[in-house]
Amino acid sequence: MSNVIENPETIDVPIPSNAHTIDITSVFKPSNHSALLILNQPISVPNFKQLWSHYKLKICGDGGANRLYEYFDADSEREQYLPHFIVGDLDSLRDDVRDWYQSKGVGILPQYTQFATDIGKCLETVEVYYDLQNQGLELIPNEIDPYDGIIQKHSKLQGFNDNIQVIVIGAIDGRFDHTIHSIMLLFKLSKSNPNLKIFYLTATDLIFMIPKGLNYINYELIQDSIHGSNSGLLPLGGPITLNTKGFKWDVENWDSSIKGDVSSSNRLVGAKGVSINTNDDFILNIEMNYKKL
Template identity: 35%
Template sequence: MGCEESKVGSSCVEPLPAVTYWDPSSYYDAGEVARERPPFALLILNQKITNKFFTALWKNTTVRVCADGGANRLFDFLSSKERPKFLPNTIIGDLDSLRPDVRAYYESRGVEVSQDADQNSTDFGKCMRYIATHDPPDSFVTPNTVEASLTAEGVRVEHPKLTVVALGAVGGRVDQSFHSIHMLFTAQQGPGLGRQIYLFSDQNVTFLLAPGRNTVKTPRSLLGPCCGIIPVGGPSTISTEGFEWNLTNTETKFGGMVSTSNHTIDDVVKIETTEPIVFTIEFLGCL
């Protein structure tokens, strides 16, 4: 990008980075804002289901995936009368955790049970590969310029990948919780548009902010105020708006300054970061 010349000299104005928008409460909210919610997949992992938004999450999505241990958790969470109303699309994993009675129940009701014996990937990763098959395909726009008409198929338009809401991804074993954080990073890597993943526990929702500017909807009627901005992947310089303790071009790193136990004071907060950084916020009313 060049500099503009004027009588008072030259000036270079760098374009502002794109803004990434996050709206975690919309996935379990049934209000007006939920109508604009993008499609998402619900992923159930091997932790006891205690999240109070389970029923709303299930109702709001059409892609429902259980890891093999997650299928046990879903089965045990529901009563015998409720189970037929909550049938996942598929159960995926190496199937070492899936109980025989649970497998028999779901298979008898037409639920696909798929074994993936790859020992170099976790059940979380196996489920993510399945979810990727439901991503909206790229589309093509009819050429309307001379340059575009040089390709017979037109202009390729890449659509955002399916958002994932994961239950049971944090809590329990610490190594598995760290692996879930690792999955947040891998979802933003590779070619094309990254995938948004929200990790829901019984108390918090956690996700990975992209480098650049991030706007997060944090309605005080549903979320907060306690939150944290965690430099899990390495040092990052951040600036924030909408918090009780804001930061301006501040380096955050383990062994240095880390913004934990911060509070949101606005219904929308803004975080600009030089590197991917984990953001976590409590559901309203949690201790």
């Protein structure tokens, strides 16, 4: 029998001993292997420069380079924020932007195949980059087949299995089909590329996938920016059954589907985190208070 429980504005949520932990702090201060991807939407994340400083590998997806260029008013500042690579079919990349970044030593990595999207090409570039680095090698754009060389190299990865923290700016906005494709990738890559820990960041939200099973979402170190925030438990991959602890409206044995009931406009009231048990993967969004990060 399902049940909905309304909680006070703050409750303590014990960390389940056998839970898979998702540490939100690592999104904003990643360790070791990490990548920041910029896609073709205006950069509206308030703490963009701070994020840039914390992430090791920076990649612009095609027109994302235009957005990075336009984010700054002067070349003197622009020169402090050079991506490692610009990747994609380059149909959206302005000639003047390409020339400017190329003159500064940024790697231009055309991938003209239309059997992959720019975000997919960027994510495969991330894995290829770290796989080569693990072998003591470099990713050199001039040595990559401009049609689908990244896909070719990705199919021959040498077993680099360390987790890579990836944050994507511009994945959720603009064209609706692009947004849906971005959501689809969260489900698809969780199975095919589980070492990629992917989070989407917008001007208002952090969006990521909650995997099947018992999960603990830990935000203790940045609780001021998350505790009390609005949140949605979104069954975009199919029907799910949820048990939660730490939301304003917790649920027990609660069926949720896109054609039925959805827990939107919920709130995070767990003092340091929340626990979620789900019988299948789903999408969670958390409204961020960037001023308190």
